[in-house]
Amino acid sequence: MSRVEIFDSTLRDGAQAEGISFSVEDKLKVVKAMDEMGIEYIEAGNPGSNPKDLEFFKEVKQIQLNHSKLTAFGSTRRRNIKVTDDANVQSLLEADTQGVAIFGKSWDFHVTDIIQTTLDENLNMIKETVAFFKEKGKEVFFDAEHFFDGFKSNKEYALASLKAAKEGGADCLVLCDTNGGTMPLEVYEMTKEVAKVLPEIKVGIHAHNDSGMAVANSIMAVEAGARHVQGTYIGFGERCGNANLSTIIANLQLKKGYDCIPEEYMEHLTSTAMLIAEIANITLSEKEPFVGRSAFTHKGGMHIDGVNKASHSFEHINPEIVGNARRFLMSEVAGRSTIMKKIHKIAPEITKESDEAKQIVDRLKELEHEGYQFEGAESTFELIIRKQLGKYKSFFELENFKIIGEQPAKDSIFSSYAMVKVNVDGTEELTAAEGDGPVHALDSALRKALEVFYPSLQEVHLTDYKVRVLDSKSATAAKVRVLITSSDGKDIWSTVGVSSDIIEASLIALIDSIEVKLLRDLENKIKAYI
Numbered sequence: 185m186s187r188v189e190i191f192d193s194t195l196r197d198g199a200q201a202e203g204i205s206f207s208v209e210d211k212l213k214v215v216k217a218m219d220e221m222g223i224e225y226i227e228a229g230n231p232g233s234n235p236k237d238l239e240f241f242k243e244v245k246q247i248q249l250n251h252s253k254l255t256a257f258g259s260t261r262r263r264n265i266k267v268t269d270d271a272n273v274q275s276l277l278e279a280d281t282q283g284v285a286i287f288g289k290s291w292d293f294h295v296t297d298i299i300q301t302t303l304d305e306n307l308n309m310i311k312e313t314v315a316f317f318k319e320k321g322k323e324v325f326f327d328a329e330h331f332f333d334g335f336k337s338n339k340e341y342a343l344a345s346l347k348a349a350k351e352g353g354a355d356c357l358v359l360c361d362t363n364g365g366t367m368p369l370e371v372y373e374m375t376k377e378v379a380k381v382l383p384e385i386k387v388g389i390h391a392h393n394d395s396g397m398a399v400a401n402s403i404m405a406v407e408a409g410a411r412h413v414q415g416t417y418i419g420f421g422e423r424c425g426n427a428n429l430s431t432i433i434a435n436l437q438l439k440k441g442y443d444c445i446p447e448e449y450m451e452h453l454t455s456t457a458m459l460i461a462e463i464a465n466i467t468l469s470e471k472e473p474f475v476g477r478s479a480f481t482h483k484g485g486m487h488i489d490g491v492n493k494a495s496h497s498f499e500h501i502n503p504e505i506v507g508n509a510r511r512f513l514m515s516e517v518a519g520r521s522t523i524m525k526k527i528h529k530i531a532p533e534i535t536k537e538s539d540e541a542k543q544i545v546d547r548l549k550e551l552e553h554e555g556y557q558f559e560g561a562e563s564t565f566e567l568i569i570r571k572q573l574g575k576y577k578s579f580f581e582l583e584n585f586k587i588i589g590e591q592p593a594k595d596s597i598f599s600s601y602a603m604v605k606v607n608v609d610g611t612e613e614l615t616a617a618e619g620d621g622p623v624h625a626l627d628s629a630l631r632k633a634l635e636v637f638y639p640s641l642q643e644v645h646l647t648d649y650k651v652r653v654l655d656s657k658s659a660t661a662a663k664v665r666v667l668i669t670s671s672d673g674k675d676i677w678s679t680v681g682v683s684s685d686i687i688e689a690s691l692i693a694l695i696d697s698i699e700v701k702l703l704r705d706l707e708n709k710i711k712a713y714i
């Protein structure tokens with residue numbers, strides 16, 4: 185199996201994405217996650233950029249890495265100064281990492297118009313900076329910024345920038361599609377030419393996603409001979425993002441037979457994507473190939489029927505290989521086989537013709553008539569089946585609650601408080617909490633009271649809250665459907681509630697969300713015991 189090195193820049197190019205800001209603690213968590221995933225290189229920051237990155241590079245030394253090598257990122261020396269006088273170069277040394285990624289200009293226009301120096305001086309800047317770090321014993325990646333645009337503008341000069349890095353002793357020449365505008369076949373042809381002109385040095389690819397081509401471009405570069413791929417684990421980065429490494433790793437390893445990460449870690453691909461999203465405080469796109477929640481989710485009745493008969497009829501790989509799971513959605517386009525599949529997970533003995541099956545279907549129809557919709561809220565659906573079959577005992581009773589919304593003075597901020605009393609096996613707990621709004625306050629108070637009995641609820645938080653008005657003609661008397669998505673960092677689940685009162689609808693969904701978490705914990709305990 186041919187090896188392709190994976191180089192993750194979540195902490196550097198990822199941190200250049202709009203809305204992303206990592207604390208030192210966050211960065212340390214990402215480093216651990218990448219190491220546990222078997223990622224070969226972690227570009228962990230830009231020490232010349234900010235004191236936080238420098239502090240991080242000190243802290244990270246405490247972590248024992250088993251797979252990954254750390255690299256720091258920075259530019260070549262500035263024009264017309266000595267390498268040793270360049271502050272950025274000094275910060276890179278101070279970061280004290282095994283590797284450094286040095287970016288330099290490959291596009292003649294950028295040299296003359298952006299960094300405003302001569303073409304020769306830029307080549308000197310590249311060669312001298314690379315040579316400096318080689319002398320210091322570093323593994324040096326030369327990131328040829330704007331390589332593909334440069335190649336189109338002035339091929340000789342773009343290649344000369346690579347040669348300058350090679351003469352400086354670079355270990356890898358990384359061709360960057362910095363503006364993300366290059367098309368896959370162009371990447372293939374230009375990479376092929378580099379591999380031909382400079383056969384004795386490793387070539388890499390760093391693609392941005394401005395044309396939606398970053399993954400395709402990375403794969404095409406590998407097809408053309410690149411053996412080092414840079415990107416960010418779930419694709420966020422400057423502007424439209426970077427090449428998504430979770431997609432690339434899965435494609436290269438499962439479809440193309442390359443060796444990117446240890447085989448046994450492939451099943452952690454999805455949970456690591458969720459963890460990175462969690463740390464970055466973003467919602468992982470449900471549509472993300474391989475690792476998204478919808479990646480193996482089937483809605484059309486015929487698709488569900490097909491997957492039940494043979495999973496590969498509508499799935500390109502088995503979801504378990506990447507640690508994801510198959511889901512069937514309940515909807516107006518789902519057939520009876522979908523419902524039976526759900527019932528069978530809980531009660532395999534029940535037949536399509538049995539009274540129990542009929543009662544469940546009737547109950548579902550009733551609930552749908554009330555405004556429930558289970559598409560995307562399978563957890564509530566599962567609880568309904570369990571309750572209907574008498575296979576469910578609630579983990580707690582909500583005895584009462586009170587919500588206060590107040591604006592004590594005309595211009596003061598509106599605030600909400602909630603008080604709840606819960607009962608767990610005869611023991612009562614009364615708690616209050618504050619929130620940004622009534623539902624937030626209620627959620628906080630409910631979990632605070634229950635955490636006394638079930639500490640694992642501390643891991644749970646709401647990742648999405650949607651309200652849909654069902655009959656807008658009835659104005660404020662209209663029913664609303666509330667869909668809540670929750671996560672504990674390992675798993676994501678959705679629950680639904682319907683009422684003409686938005687608080688009640690939210691409460692129904694919140695209670696189900698907590699019940700689902702406690703049910704899963706119990707199931708996991710039983711599995712571990714068996």
Ligand SMILES: CC(=O)SCCNC(=O)CCNC(=O)[C@H](O)C(C)(C)COP(=O)(O)OP(=O)(O)OC[C@H]1O[C@@H](n2cnc3c(N)ncnc32)[C@H](O)[C@@H]1OP(=O)(O)O
Pocket residue numbers: 200230232233234259260261262263287288289298299300329362422
């Ligand atoms: C393609 C990429 O992603 S490259 C990395 C981009 N990332 C970032 O910019 C985030 C981190 N950057 C920073 O924190 C800041 O830009 C710093 C601290 C590094 C530098 O800040 P400043 O000194 O204020 O410079 P500024 O941010 O305006 O950058 C422009 C300077 O960088 C120089 N520069 C840009 N690219 C290069 C390069 N490849 N080689 C050498 N110098 C370069 C420009 O010539 C310009 O210098 P000048 O003002 O003397 O003409």
Ligand SMILES: CC(=O)C(=O)O
Pocket residue numbers: 197287327328329330360361362363390392
């Ligand atoms: C190096 C880099 O981030 C780029 O050229 O896009």
